[in-house]
Amino acid sequence: MTTTTPPITLDDVRSAAARLHGVAHRTPVLRSRTLDALVGAEVHLKCENFQRVGAFKFRGAYNTVSRLPPDRLSRGVVAYSSGNHAQAVALAARELGTTAVVVMPEDAPPSKRAATEGYGAEVVSYDRYTGDRAALAESLATERGLTLVPPYDHPHVIAGQGTAALELLEETGELGALIAPVGGGGLIAGSATAVKGLHPATRVVGVEPEAGDDTRRSLEEGRRVTVPVPRTIADGQAVPTPGELTFAVNRRLLDGVVLVDDEAIKEAMRFAFTRLKIVLEPSGATPLAALLTGRAGPLPPRVGLILSGGNVDAERFARLCAPGG
Numbered sequence: 001m002t003t004t005t006p007p008i009t010l011d012d013v014r015s016a017a018a019r020l021h022g023v024a025h026r027t028p029v030l031r032s033r034t035l036d037a038l039v040g041a042e043v044h045l046k047c048e049n050f051q052r053v054g055a056f057k058f059r060g061a062y063n064t065v066s067r068l069p070p071d072r073l074s075r076g077v078v079a080y081s082s083g084n085h086a087q088a089v090a091l092a093a094r095e096l097g098t099t100a101v102v103v104m105p106e107d108a109p110p111s112k113r114a115a116t117e118g119y120g121a122e123v124v125s126y127d128r129y130t131g132d133r134a135a136l137a138e139s140l141a142t143e144r145g146l147t148l149v150p151p152y153d154h155p156h157v158i159a160g161q162g163t164a165a166l167e168l169l170e171e172t173g174e175l176g177a178l179i180a181p182v183g184g185g186g187l188i189a190g191s192a193t194a195v196k197g198l199h200p201a202t203r204v205v206g207v208e209p210e211a212g213d214d215t216r217r218s219l220e221e222g223r224r225v226t227v228p229v230p231r232t233i234a235d236g237q238a239v240p241t242p243g244e245l246t247f248a249v250n251r252r253l254l255d256g257v258v259l260v261d262d263e264a265i266k267e268a269m270r271f272a273f274t275r276l277k278i279v280l281e282p283s284g285a286t287p288l289a290a291l292l293t294g295r296a297g298p299l300p301p302r303v304g305l306i307l308s309g310g311n312v313d314a315e316r317f318a319r320l321c322a323p324g325g
Contacts, residue, residue, distance in 0.1 A: 028050060
């Protein structure tokens, strides 16, 4: 009889939480009576848009970079990202006294590129529709002796991302369901590990943009499926295939993945701004979109959402939130 050891455990998430204590923000959990009334449940919103770099990604990046041996840390790190992981690695490197090189798509939001450079990272551009960002980053790692920090497919990254759900549960107690975005799968994998480790009966549901349903398809087929590079306003979720490690976790722990279209995402951004008084980037708004459209399915009495980030520049935010935007 053989057993498969999971890539991460609840203890790994707890270890990451201890490492992040006093470094990452313990982000607020917001409530809205208006939202509760609309969806017929008590909703707890974990607002990672208030995290350092404006997104949950700092958790996994810092947990990973801070564990490097001194000799590797001193040589620097390299990452690839559409924006939030880029900023997270850049800031983690700066905080830990080393340097970062980040491979970013040419069409990455200008605000995310500017922030990444502002944290001191060197940015290398590529075409996301024709280039291979992982291969480019691996080449830079080899040429310069850098350590690659993947955006999601690494045990320390996954464990770090799971600390957001761990904090949420520490504040709310047991929830009937947790809903979170799915891109490469690191946030939902870490979250599911924390949630199922503490409360096995809690449902964990991921949300993807309709144009990028690689994880949903992969779960249905029981293997990692690749889709065309998604064309969606949710740029943080424009991933064509799930990570190897994240999929190993998610196929075991997720209760389902639901889809939302770009119009629903825009409406969720508008709702968050007008009724909750918070700014969400498109990817950060997908769980709220699933809730508001009913795509999340029948809700238990108490539900938690991870709003993963708020990195969107003012011009793009205004355009997306405008009628017909």
